[in-house]
Amino acid sequence: MAELLVDKELQQYEKVHSKVYSSPEKVSQVVGREIAKLIRKRQEEGRNAVLGLSTGSTPKSLYAELIHMHKVDGLSFSNVITFNLDEYFPISPAQVQSFVRFMNKQFFDHVDISKENIHIPDGTIDREEVFEFCANYEQKIRDAGGIDIQILGIGRTGHIGFNEPGSSKESRTRLVTLDKVTRIDAASDFFEEENVPRKAITMGVGTILESRRIILLAFGAGKAQVIKQAVEGDISESVPATFLQLHPDTTFFLDKDASSELTRFKNPWLVGSCDWDNKMIRSGVIWLCQKLDKPILKLTDEDYTENGLGELVTECGPAYNINIKIFNDVQHTITGWPGGKPNADDSNRPERAKPFPKRILVFSPHPDDDVISMGGTFLRLIDQGHEVHVGYQTSGNIAVLDEDALRFADFVREYANQFDISSNKATDLYEKIASFLKAKKPGDIDIPELRQIKGIVRRSEARAAARYCSLPDEQIHFMDMPFYETGMVQKKPLGEDDIRITRELLNKVQPHQVYAAGDLGDPHGTHKVCLDAVMQAIRQSEKENWHEDCYVWLYRGAWHEWDVDQIEMAVPISPDELARKRRAIFKHQSQKDNIAYPGNDKREFWQRAEDRNRGTAELYDKLGMAEYEAIEAFVRWIPGVKELH
Numbered sequence: 001m002a003e004l005l006v007d008k009e010l011q012q013y014e015k016v017h018s019k020v021y022s023s024p025e026k027v028s029q030v031v032g033r034e035i036a037k038l039i040r041k042r043q044e045e046g047r048n049a050v051l052g053l054s055t056g057s058t059p060k061s062l063y064a065e066l067i068h069m070h071k072v073d074g075l076s077f078s079n080v081i082t083f084n085l086d087e088y089f090p091i092s093p094a095q096v097q098s099f100v101r102f103m104n105k106q107f108f109d110h111v112d113i114s115k116e117n118i119h120i121p122d123g124t125i126d127r128e129e130v131f132e133f134c135a136n137y138e139q140k141i142r143d144a145g146g147i148d149i150q151i152l153g154i155g156r157t158g159h160i161g162f163n164e165p166g167s168s169k170e171s172r173t174r175l176v177t178l179d180k181v182t183r184i185d186a187a188s189d190f191f192e193e194e195n196v197p198r199k200a201i202t203m204g205v206g207t208i209l210e211s212r213r214i215i216l217l218a219f220g221a222g223k224a225q226v227i228k229q230a231v232e233g234d235i236s237e238s239v240p241a242t243f244l245q246l247h248p249d250t251t252f253f254l255d256k257d258a259s260s261e262l263t264r265f266k267n268p269w270l271v272g273s274c275d276w277d278n279k280m281i282r283s284g285v286i287w288l289c290q291k292l293d294k295p296i297l298k299l300t301d302e303d304y305t306e307n308g309l310g311e312l313v314t315e316c317g318p319a320y321n322i323n324i325k326i327f328n329d330v331q332h333t334i335t336g337w338p339g340g341k342p343n344a345d346d347s348n349r350p351e352r353a354k355p356f357p358k359r360i361l362v363f364s365p366h367p368d369d370d371v372i373s374m375g376g377t378f379l380r381l382i383d384q385g386h387e388v389h390v391g392y393q394t395s396g397n398i399a400v401l402d403e404d405a406l407r408f409a410d411f412v413r414e415y416a417n418q419f420d421i422s423s424n425k426a427t428d429l430y431e432k433i434a435s436f437l438k439a440k441k442p443g444d445i446d447i448p449e450l451r452q453i454k455g456i457v458r459r460s461e462a463r464a465a466a467r468y469c470s471l472p473d474e475q476i477h478f479m480d481m482p483f484y485e486t487g488m489v490q491k492k493p494l495g496e497d498d499i500r501i502t503r504e505l506l507n508k509v510q511p512h513q514v515y516a517a518g519d520l521g522d523p524h525g526t527h528k529v530c531l532d533a534v535m536q537a538i539r540q541s542e543k544e545n546w547h548e549d550c551y552v553w554l555y556r557g558a559w560h561e562w563d564v565d566q567i568e569m570a571v572p573i574s575p576d577e578l579a580r581k582r583r584a585i586f587k588h589q590s591q592k593d594n595i596a597y598p599g600n601d602k603r604e605f606w607q608r609a610e611d612r613n614r615g616t617a618e619l620y621d622k623l624g625m626a627e628y629e630a631i632e633a634f635v636r637w638i639p640g641v642k643e644l645h
Contacts, residue, residue, distance in 0.1 A: 016247075028061040050147050052082075059153065084119065123201070219254070370465075445488060519555075551636060553569060572628040
């Protein structure tokens with residue numbers, strides 16, 4: 001279970017100790033063992049171990065590991081005292097979004113910790129009592145002997161706990177107003193941004209820095225940029241996590257995706273010698289082009305040597321040879337035939353010419369990801385005569401607003417009344433939903449009938465978009481993967497039924513091409529689970545006849561795009577095709593104008609997609625390629641040979 005890189009020389013840009021592992025589970029095993037060692041040591045000494053704990057999706061795997069150690073290895077928590085970082089204010093402990101409920105469900109209910117040893121900020125006290133409560137919270141930490149190990153996550157604003165930008169390094173436990181970005185990020189948990197509490201009680205930065213040991217966990221590509229700021233940036237109140245650079249015993253534990261923007265991974269030539277394989281050469285050249293705002297063929301020996309790439313010129317130069325090679329490599333990613341061009345030399349094309357036409361299966365995590373993320377390519381594949389299937393992996397029901405669902409229930413009632421078709425049942429359904437919505441409190445889970453209506457809305461919109469793209473009904477598949485159906489943003493773990501459903505569709509279509517969402521920056525995690533299901537199903541299908549002849553292409557969704565140096569297939573989109581793509585997206589009317597979970601980007605999904613596609617085309621243009629209106633980008637995944645990082 002070694003780190004990816006342990007050479008201290010390669011960490012010269014990093015101002016806080018960082019360890020990188022292959023997965024969150026590996027991180028949790030390492031951190032779990034450290035916590036267990038402390039607990040057992042204190043048990044031998046007859047003393048308590050004091051832990052500072054955090055909430056959110058990040059520490060879940062750590063808590064699962066500690067529970068495993070308790071049940072399998074006999075690790076006792078009888079001598080453990082805990083202090084949680086924060087809690088929304090006001091909030092009831094019984095509310096789904098309460099951190100009290102989270103901690104009980106994810107950890108405390110499964111181990112032998114004494115209830116009197118658990119401390120979580122109280123979201124139910126009167127506003128006038130908050131100051132005194134916070135002072136007492138600080139005193140309880142001191143009375144316990146201080147925090148031995150503090151577990152932290154990190155928000156996209158760089159907040160630790162709920163210490164938002166502007167927090168002082170001397171700040172103590174207090175009531176704070178949540179940053180707008182933080183509230184937007186939490187909106188999905190509360191079903192709408194307006195339901196998110198505007199305030200919270202949090203330990204202060206000063207309180208956190210008094211811990212004897214600090215461990216910060218960060219997983220996923222969505223955290224990569226803020227991790228770079230926290231680890232390599234200057235100390236600043238605008239990024240509170242940078243204050244951790246002042247602590248003598250802090251370690252950031254990261255997975256590959258969260259570490260991807262650190263200099264030692266993003267630009268390793270700046271910190272030491274490199275193994276200059278084709279992938280590394282391409283990354284270095286494109287980085288240099290973007291830094292100097294020059295096309296590939298205009299780079300000189302001096303450009304390389306004066307910007308940290310002298311070793312590349314020495315080993316692979318002169319610049320002219322490097323430039324020609326990378327120019328050709330990038331140019332060969334461009335194709336107007338994503339399914340392969342028939343009767344053509346395919347030696348320098350990303351896809352095979354044969355067979356033609358191909359059977360193609362597009363996996364769409366939500367009912368609109370197909371047209372949002374690869375709508376131009378989707379249309380091109382159909383136009384060029386391939387047998388295209390689409391598998392909508394989840395119902396997407398929680399993304400439909402209540403008022404839209406009620407409107408459709410009203411339509412059913414009116415339709416039934418007009419045509420005297422089971423009008424009593426339709427009226428009963430409408431009244432049940434209307435009654436629930438009238439009494440619904442922020443954060444309440446929808447009743448099954450309402451979720452079903454919302455699912456039907458998404459289904460009908462997906463059909464409308466696919467039909468607009470000329471896809472026959474028999475090639476439209478609704479998978480309704482069970483992991484999604486919780487009625488909440490927090491989903492169940494990927495299960496065997498999810499993988500079975502995916503395998504069954506693969507074996508039914510027997511595709512020559514598979515397209516799947518590789519957007520690991522999805523803030524709600526659905527894309528990651530859906531991708532894992534596809535990958536596991538494909539691995540389990542290695543003995544099937546179709547497996548050996550199937551290429552898997554990964555697109556990205558509405559949050560991130562592939563970096564130019566990663567792209568292996570770039571599909572140009574004409575102005576007319578971009579307009580058709582937009583019209584297909586518009587068929588998803590419930591996701592237009594007022595999006596339930598927009599994330600931190602207030603643009604509508606069609607706007608995000610067009611801006612991203614035009615941006616990719618502009619980057620290709622600046623590298624010296626032909627000028628296109630827009631480009632959709634893909635990376636190939638080869639099981640066991642070329643894994644996604």
